[in-house]
Amino acid sequence: MSDLQVVDEASFDEVVLGADKPVLVDFWAQWCPPCHQIVPVLAQIAEERRDQLTVVKLNSDENPSISSRYRVMALPTLMLFHRGELIWSVVGARPKAKLLKELDDALLAAV
Template identity: 65%
Template structure:
């Protein structure tokens, strides 16, 4: 399998603080791995959401196999894990692939609470 085909910003252990924690908008981080079929299934959905919500939500990709430190720090145990950050703190964690409408509903609920 090839890497997910997206134009999303790829984050590493070294860039996580700058690309996620210091952003002035909410950031959805996709913790994924090459060997994870559901990760590849949700990748196009995340690319669509990133394009549609570009003004108010950032979407980042984080390969847990290549960057174990941040994944361990945030206790990412299953993939894909989507973690929503606001003001440098995680506010919601969603585990597993889901349809776009359900994902958007969960994100909107988290962002308005």
């Protein structure tokens, strides 16, 4: 689906919660059209912000325990983790500029 790193139930805690820098997790599913629409935006953000932020994907259908742990009820859901804590989340696809503004605001509030 994209070149974004994929996490699953086996790697989530290490890759996301144990990361040194903030991690944006895209909870998605194959059947979800907006999930596919947001992939190019996330890929651009992953490339442009690679020194500040890691962007990963988690297939909610294949990893129900993680989706349940974070109460993901709709897709796509984006969640931003920093130092092992969930600091921001949003449901639905967004234009890149709006998403970047929201991410920057969340990261500033977390510092």
